[in-house]
Amino acid sequence: MATDLATLRSPARTAHREVPHTVSPGLWTLAWRRLRSDRVGMVSLAIVVVFIVMMILSGTGLIASDWAREVGVNYAPPSFIGPEQATGPLATPEIGAQTQGAAGAPLEFKSTVVDPLGDVISELKGERPKPAVEAPPPASSAAEEEKSVDPLADVMADIRKGKGKAESAAVEDRKATLPLGGDKWGRDVLKKTIKGSETSIFVGLAAAVLATALGTLFGAIAGYYGKWVDDFFNWFYSVFSSIPDLLLILSVAAVLQRKGTMTIVLILGLTGWTGVFRLMRAEYLKHKGREYVQAADAIGASNGRRMFLHIFPNVSHVVLVQLSILVVAFIKAEVILSFLGFGVPVDVVSWGSMLNEAQNELILGKWWQLAAAGTAMAILVTAFSLFTDALRDALDPKLKGRIRA
Amino acid sequence: MSAKAETMNEATFASKRPAHVPSGEPLIQVRDLRISFRLDRHNTFEAVKGITFDIPRNSTVALVGESGSGKSVTSLAILGLLPPENSVIDPKSQILYGGRNLVRLPPAELRKLRGADISMIFQEPMTSLNPVFTVGYQLEEVLQLHMGMTGRQAHKRAVDLLREVGIPEPERRIKAYPSQLSGGQQQRVMIAMAIACEPKLLIADEPTTALDVTIQKQILDLIADLQKRHQMSVLFITHDLAVVGEIADYVVVMRNGEIREQGPARAVFEAPQDVYTKALLQCRPQLTRRPMRLPVIDDYIQGTGPQHMEERHRGVRASDPIVLDVKNLGKSFFSREGLFGKREFKAVKDVSFKLPKGKTLGLVGESGSGKTTVGLTLMRLHEATTGEAIFEGKDLLSMSPAEFMQYKRRIQIIFQNPYASLNPRFTVGQIITEPMQIHRIGTNAQERTDMAFELLNKVGLSEVSFYKYPHEFSGGQRQRIAIARCLTMKPDILICDESVSALDVSVQAQVLNLLQDLQDEFGLSYIFISHDLAVVKYISDQVMVMNNGEIVEIADSDDIYRNPHQPYTKRLLASIPKGWQGHA
Numbered sequence: 001m002a003t004d005l006a007t008l009r010s011p012a013r014t015a016h017r018e019v020p021h022t023v024s025p026g027l028w029t030l031a032w033r034r035l036r037s038d039r040v041g042m043v044s045l046a047i048v049v050v051f052i053v054m055m056i057l058s059g060t061g062l063i064a065s066d067w068a069r070e071v072g073v074n075y076a077p078p079s080f081i082g083p084e085q086a087t088g089p090l091a092t093p094e095i096g097a098q099t100q101g102a103a104g105a106p107l108e109f110k111s112t113v114v115d116p117l118g119d120v121i122s123e124l125k126g127e128r129p130k131p132a133v134e135a136p137p138p139a140s141s142a143a144e145e146e147k148s149v150d151p152l153a154d155v156m157a158d159i160r161k162g163k164g165k166a167e168s169a170a171v172e173d174r175k176a177t178l179p180l181g182g183d184k185w186g187r188d189v190l191k192k193t194i195k196g197s198e199t200s201i202f203v204g205l206a207a208a209v210l211a212t213a214l215g216t217l218f219g220a221i222a223g224y225y226g227k228w229v230d231d232f233f234n235w236f237y238s239v240f241s242s243i244p245d246l247l248l249i250l251s252v253a254a255v256l257q258r259k260g261t262m263t264i265v266l267i268l269g270l271t272g273w274t275g276v277f278r279l280m281r282a283e284y285l286k287h288k289g290r291e292y293v294q295a296a297d298a299i300g301a302s303n304g305r306r307m308f309l310h311i312f313p314n315v316s317h318v319v320l321v322q323l324s325i326l327v328v329a330f331i332k333a334e335v336i337l338s339f340l341g342f343g344v345p346v347d348v349v350s351w352g353s354m355l356n357e358a359q360n361e362l363i364l365g366k367w368w369q370l371a372a373a374g375t376a377m378a379i380l381v382t383a384f385s386l387f388t389d390a391l392r393d394a395l396d397p398k399l400k401g402r403i404r405a
Numbered sequence: 406m407s408a409k410a411e412t413m414n415e416a417t418f419a420s421k422r423p424a425h426v427p428s429g430e431p432l433i434q435v436r437d438l439r440i441s442f443r444l445d446r447h448n449t450f451e452a453v454k455g456i457t458f459d460i461p462r463n464s465t466v467a468l469v470g471e472s473g474s475g476k477s478v479t480s481l482a483i484l485g486l487l488p489p490e491n492s493v494i495d496p497k498s499q500i501l502y503g504g505r506n507l508v509r510l511p512p513a514e515l516r517k518l519r520g521a522d523i524s525m526i527f528q529e530p531m532t533s534l535n536p537v538f539t540v541g542y543q544l545e546e547v548l549q550l551h552m553g554m555t556g557r558q559a560h561k562r563a564v565d566l567l568r569e570v571g572i573p574e575p576e577r578r579i580k581a582y583p584s585q586l587s588g589g590q591q592q593r594v595m596i597a598m599a600i601a602c603e604p605k606l607l608i609a610d611e612p613t614t615a616l617d618v619t620i621q622k623q624i625l626d627l628i629a630d631l632q633k634r635h636q637m638s639v640l641f642i643t644h645d646l647a648v649v650g651e652i653a654d655y656v657v658v659m660r661n662g663e664i665r666e667q668g669p670a671r672a673v674f675e676a677p678q679d680v681y682t683k684a685l686l687q688c689r690p691q692l693t694r695r696p697m698r699l700p701v702i703d704d705y706i707q708g709t710g711p712q713h714m715e716e717r718h719r720g721v722r723a724s725d726p727i728v729l730d731v732k733n734l735g736k737s738f739f740s741r742e743g744l745f746g747k748r749e750f751k752a753v754k755d756v757s758f759k760l761p762k763g764k765t766l767g768l769v770g771e772s773g774s775g776k777t778t779v780g781l782t783l784m785r786l787h788e789a790t791t792g793e794a795i796f797e798g799k800d801l802l803s804m805s806p807a808e809f810m811q812y813k814r815r816i817q818i819i820f821q822n823p824y825a826s827l828n829p830r831f832t833v834g835q836i837i838t839e840p841m842q843i844h845r846i847g848t849n850a851q852e853r854t855d856m857a858f859e860l861l862n863k864v865g866l867s868e869v870s871f872y873k874y875p876h877e878f879s880g881g882q883r884q885r886i887a888i889a890r891c892l893t894m895k896p897d898i899l900i901c902d903e904s905v906s907a908l909d910v911s912v913q914a915q916v917l918n919l920l921q922d923l924q925d926e927f928g929l930s931y932i933f934i935s936h937d938l939a940v941v942k943y944i945s946d947q948v949m950v951m952n953n954g955e956i957v958e959i960a961d962s963d964d965i966y967r968n969p970h971q972p973y974t975k976r977l978l979a980s981i982p983k984g985w986q987g988h989a
Contacts, residue, residue: 027829027874291826295887298784299840299894300813313830 031317034394041390047383051201058198067191067349075366076182078189181368183357192349193372199350200377203264204331210269211330212323215276222277223284224307233277241274250342259345264337268330276322283315317395324388328381335377351377431459432606432638433483433502439495440478440487449493452478454662460606465632465639467653467670469646469685471909472880475662476642480608483507483640484525485515521551524599528611530591534583540567540594541579544601551602566597571627588772589620593627600631607632608640613648617771618936622980625652644909646685647939647982650674658682680705688914690943692966692981695719698918699943702911719946720961725761728930729783729816729898732757734792734802736775736782752778754954756792760898763924765931767945767962769938769977775954776934780900783932784818785809796898814844814894821903823883827875833886834871837861840893860889864919881912888919900932905940917944938981942966950974 035041057063181189222233240248252267287293288311296310331351337343338352339359346353351373358370440453453475460466470476481487483500485507500507502522507515519525527533535543544566545559554562560579567575570593583591592612599607609628613621629652632639641652649656649670656673658666658681666679677683684705697717736753753775760766770776781787783794785802793800801812820826827836837857840846847853858868864885875883884904891899901920905913917940923929935941941948941962948965950957950973958971969975 027876291820291822292828294781294786295818295820295826295890296828296839297786298813298818299890300810300843301839305843310828314828 031394035390038390038394040386041394044383044386044390047379048387051197051380051383054194055198055201058194059202063194067195068187070186071182071188073182074184074186075361075364076186077366078181078368181366181372183369184361189354189369189372192354192369193351193376196349196351196354196373197376197380199261199344199348200331200334200352201380203261203268203334203350204327206265207268207272207330207334208323208326210265211272211326212276212319214269215273215322216280216319218273219277219280219282220284220307220312223281224288224303224311226285226288230281233281237274237277245271249337253342259343261344261348264334264343267337268333272326272330272333276319276326279318279322280315283318284311287311287314317392320395321388321392324384324391328384328388331377331381331384431461433460433500435459435479435483436499436501437495438479438482438498438500440475440482440498441493441495443491443493452662453482455495455498456659456662456664458657458664458667460638460640461655462605462638463632463636464654465629465641465652466655466657467641467643467649468657468659469643469649470659471644471911473661474659476659477610479659480525480610480640480642483606484519484523484608485510485512486519520547520604521602522604523606523608524602524604525608525610526592526595526599526612528614530588530595530615531583533595534591536583539580539582540586541581544579544594544598547598547601562601563597566601567594569631570594570597570600571623572597587620588616589623592616592620592624596624596627596631600635600637603635604637606638606640608642610642611644612641614643614645618938618982619771619977619980621648621982625982628652645982646689646910651982658685685910689910690914690917690939692939692942695943698921699914701914701918719963721761721764721947725764727759728762728796729760730795731759731783732793732795734779734782734794735790736778736787737790752954753782756951756954756956758949758956758959760930760932761946762897762930763928764946765924765933765944767941767948768932768934768951769936769941769948770951770957771936771977773953774951776951777902778954779951780818780902780932780934784816784900785813786818814840815896816898816900817891817894817896818900818902819884819887819891819904822907823880823887824875824907826887827883829875831874832871833861833866833873833875833878836875836886837871837890837893840890844894846893846895856893857889860892863892863923864889865915879912880908881916884908884912884916885919888916888923892923895927896929898930898932900934902934903936904933906935906937913940920944938978950977 035045054063058065183189183192218233218237222230248271249267252270253263256263256266284307288306293306293310296306301310334343334350335352335355338350339356341356343352344350354369354373358367358373361367361369435456435458437455437457438453439451439455441449441451443449456475456479458466468476468479478487482494487494494508496508498508502518507518510518534540541560541563544563545554545556548554548559548562549556552559552562564575564579567578572578572590572593578586578590583594586594596612607628612628613624616624625648628639628641631637639652641649643649653670656667656670657664658673658679660681665681666673666677673682674686677686681702684700684702687700687705688702690699695717734753734756735751738750738752739747740750742748756775756779758766768776768779778787782789783801789802792802794802796812796815799812801809801816804812831839834854834857837860838850838853841853841856847856854871857871861868861870866882866885866889870878870882870886875886878886887904899920904920905916908916920931921944924931931944933941933944945962947959948962949959950965950971952973957973958965958969960970965974966978969978
């Protein structure tokens with residue numbers, strides 16, 4: 001009965017017999033046709049492609065290479081909201097004065113902001129000298145504190161000088177609004193988001209490729225050879241996955257000792273292979289007993305040939321689906337890492353670092369950087385997940401039915 | 406079978422069984438049933454093209470056809486089990502049961518009928534039973550659901566049912582899980598579940614195809630017996646005409662969704678009107694005759710008709726040169742027991758035989774007899790535990806893998822399932838040229854491609870096939886591809902492991918003819934492993950019967966079929982379905 005139904009389901013056989021042609025659609029072509037008829041899948045694929053093109057253009061420096069220029073006023077609001085009214089000292093359009101405030105003595109700053117504990121502190125300060133007899137040590141320690149030298153004082157002074165110069169030069173061109181708003185330094189959030197996508201998507205893709213490659217290789221070897229090789233990899237897997245994920249990531253970060261995009265790729269790649277490994281091991285276990293692999297053995301195909309030329313194309317759809325699941329997971333992981341401060345260095349922008357900055361901005365009511373990075377990530381991740389589902393539907397069902405039939 | 410029927414004297418069977426007289430209205434009337442399947446948005450495929458037939462009360466109707474004939478689809482339509490998302494039953498179709506049209510019946514009503522009035526047994530008993538419940542639980546569940554019995558009543562009835570279908574010690578077996586029963590017993594449990602509610606119609610979809618021939622006979626007897634005792638009708642779906650001849654009162658022959666011929670079994674077997682029916686009856690190997698080539702369906706369809714064939718003489722002479730000498734072959738599998746213990750299971754015990762050049766050694770036995778293990782061990786796909794296989798003066802089993810590599814191409818194997826043995830991701834061209842690349846046959850790609858074209862012609866496939874993928878071919882064509890792949894290495898010995906068992910009768914004849922032609926042309930030696938005794942009889946010079954890993958009997962094929970010495974062989978031969986013999 002199963003055979004009968006399978007025969008019915010494959011129209012190709014009868015259709016192709018009548019029409020002579022030289023190149024037949026392979027299973028990949030058939031899968032692509034199924035994918036193409038999936039509307040949601042195609043829309044999400046288009047979105048993913050747009051993001052990847054954006055990443056490539058930004059990576060090659062064609063767009064958003066000047067993301068670091070401070071083109072707008074500090075916290076310039078998005079154009080669709082319009083320039084902000086001068087309500088508070090932080091949003092004042094008089095840049096010169098503001099810069100002065102920011103770069104100048106922090107004491108002045110204090111006076112403008114209402115400190116809820118101010119009264120208490122001044123009271124304490126006022127009271128402190130009184131019980132001098134009772135507690136002399138605090139007094140001396142306070143004196144020491146005052147004496148202590150700021151080791152970065154010189155550097156900071158230089159920076160302030162340089163900054164003052166640069167800003168005074170650029171002061172004239174600064175815009176009051178930017179398409180998607182500006183950040184603390186007046187940088188364009190739109191460009192930041194595009195540049196940030198470069199980092200985030202690259203990290204997601206590269207780490208996913210690394211993790212999938214590792215997982216596939218280990219899984220293939222363990223599943224194909226079985227016996228002690230399988231035992232070894234299983235022990236390795238069990239030990240590896242017994243360590244809490246975040247701890248593992250932190251320890252790899254500590255070993256690598258460097259902050260940078262490649263570091264994150266390595267961290268995520270080296271810790272993320274376990275799921276793929278388990279799946280691929282199962283696939284190889286299943287396939288190595290199949291008749292087509294036995295047939296390959298019978299004609300004298302070597303182990304490597306059987307593993308990668310014969311079995312791999314038959315399980316590659318699993319790899320592909322795993323890969324895209326991992327891309328989504330790693331884009332999110334990069335964002336989380338950067339948000340926690342273990343991610344990209346300060347001079348690199350990613351969605352995660354944008355979200356990290358946004359947590360301070362949000363208190364001041366500047367929501368646009370959070371919105372831009374969050375929306376961009378949500379769109380990409382959702383599109384990628386939907387695409388993954390469509391991909392799995394296109395690759396999986398009939399193929400398996402046909403092999404078994 | 407039909408040859409027998411034709412030659413048989415009219416008087417021999419006239420008295421054996423009264424021709425069936427249908428009493429009153431038939432149980433089920435199928436009228437102009439059309440079923441199509443949606444393939445995608447634009448295309449549909451018509452699987453059943455307007456068929457009309459009756460299932461009379463208290464009789465067995467056999468629906469016969471090859472794969473793709475629509476016989477299973479028809480039976481599923483009667484039960485209302487077709488997948489609703491991609492199947493369309495033409496609204497004008499009618500399946501009348503007790504004045505009601507089953508095609509139009511709402512799902513809830515149909516569900517009441519299923520199990521109670523109409524029930525079904527499937528081909529694979531192992532997959533139809535739930536492995537995590539005892540057979541008793543599953544049987545009692547049916548009784549409680551449909552018959553409204555209490556737990557105790559159901560238990561008692563379940564024991565009775567198991568006894569009725571011939572399961573020994575039913576009180577004990579009722580607590581067994583499906584995996585603790587043999588295949589035949591599992592099928593008996595399935596039958597017990599099917600007849601539990603005293604159905605009026607039992608649909609049996611290839612119920613014996615997955616079973617050994619001795620078990621098949623028992624199950625067929627059981628179904629025939631139950632049919633009579635419960636006065637029910639049976640719709641028996643099968644591809645095997647020999648089985649039909651043993652069990653059916655009426656025969657409906659289907660092909661490509663159409664009925665080619667229908668009528669009482671006697672009429673269909675003795676005087677088939679349709680060319681396709683005639684062809685089907687002729688192209689299966691018969692125990693009594695051995696033509697040089699088997700007739701194939703095309704001979705009949707194209708009207709060239711059955712040519713008179715000379716009988717082929719089979720047998721091994723003492724003077725035949727020996728190509729492979731197997732001595733004391735043994736293969737054990739080990740399973741863990743306890744922490745350190747190992748339990749040995751001897752799949753093959755002390756098997757010795759000689760394979761003469763250009764001859765065929767048939768290897769028969771039931772499942773678990775070790776016949777496939779012998780084949781795989783000779784190929785070194787399993788490592789042998791003991792014994793040797795002498796080929797050109799060298800022992801194939803003890804040499805190093807590197808040394809064996811040269812000999813690997815000399816012994817090749819064709820597997821049972823052509824759907825599984827070809828890599829679906831390779832084109833036929835890649836499949837055929839791969840062994841040549843591995844063994845460095847042919848100097849360059851062009852030469853290999855030419856050789857591949859030549860071989861495709863030889864096995865009867867067009868050159869266009871070179872660029873296609875396996876999924877575009879039918880089972881028989883795939884098996885030809887597998888044969889072509891083996892031939893690239895110009896082997897001396899070809900092991901055919903159930904190579905034609907999964908194929909339709911007509912295709913089976915074509916592949917058997919091809920194998921015979923190749924043997925005649927290249928002087929190949931075959932080890933032909935099969936559970937199908939008729940096929941083995943046809944193709945083999947010598948037959949080796951195996952049971953429980955041991956050789957029971959080995960002799961020339963004509964001798965062994967005419968005059969078996971061992972009781973096991975006798976039992977095996979006695980259970981071959983004899984086809985239509987006027988229900989002897």
